[in-house]
Amino acid sequence: MEQVEDDVKLRRVVEGRAVVSRAWITRYTGAGRSTVARWYALRHEQPEERRHPERVVTVDRVDYYDQEAVEAFWAAHQEGVGTARLGVSGRRSGTGHGEPSGGRPVSAERALAVEVALAELRRAGGYRRGLAARLARAHGGGARTWERAVTDARTAHATEAEHQTQRSAPQPE
Numbered sequence: 001m002e003q004v005e006d007d008v009k010l011r012r013v014v015e016g017r018a019v020v021s022r023a024w025i026t027r028y029t030g031a032g033r034s035t036v037a038r039w040y041a042l043r044h045e046q047p048e049e050r051r052h053p054e055r056v057v058t059v060d061r062v063d064y065y066d067q068e069a070v071e072a073f074w075a076a077h078q079e080g081v082g083t084a085r086l087g088v089s090g091r092r093s094g095t096g097h098g099e100p101s102g103g104r105p106v107s108a109e110r111a112l113a114v115e116v117a118l119a120e121l122r123r124a125g126g127y128r129r130g131l132a133a134r135l136a137r138a139h140g141g142g143a144r145t146w147e148r149a150v151t152d153a154r155t156a157h158a159t160e161a162e163h164q165t166q167r168s169a170p171q172p173e
Contacts, residue, residue: 012064019056019064029074039077050076101151113139113146117153 010024022026025036039052053069062104117135121127132146139146
């Protein structure tokens with residue numbers, strides 16, 4: 001019996017070959033639906049050996065891909081991107097803000113926003129409520145973006161203060 005997920009067959013046999021849906025691909029790779037959709041949408045930007053396969057057939061508005069081609073794509077993707085070493089999704093574990101523990105690299109805009117927020121924290125001698133909203137009004141951009149920047153800046157500011165305290169503490173002889 002073929003598996004069904006939300007009324008979508010995960011795997012079919014069409015003209016003698018096994019074909020799989022995106023739902024099957026998410027299960028097989030452990031990647032999210034948006035990641036699988038992105039692999040397909042950006043397939044022509046990838047080297048041919050790491051390119052997501054073309055759809056073979058559409059049944060009831062569900063696209064299906066050759067199973068062997070998907071498995072070959074996934075093996076090449078793991079090798080090329082390094083996901084075999086990192087885990088199922090191919091991301092290092094971490095907070096996602098580019099810290100050394102892992103996550104995405106910080107964009108230049110984000111790094112600049114954190115520096116602006118950190119400079120304001122230094123000037124004010126620490127955090128004051130409403131800082132993110134003030135920065136958003138003064139510099140533009142979304143409030144949530146500035147909230148994240150202020151959060152990162154507060155962490156950096158606390159680390160600076162801790163290092164300052166350690167440096168000024170008397171050293172035993």
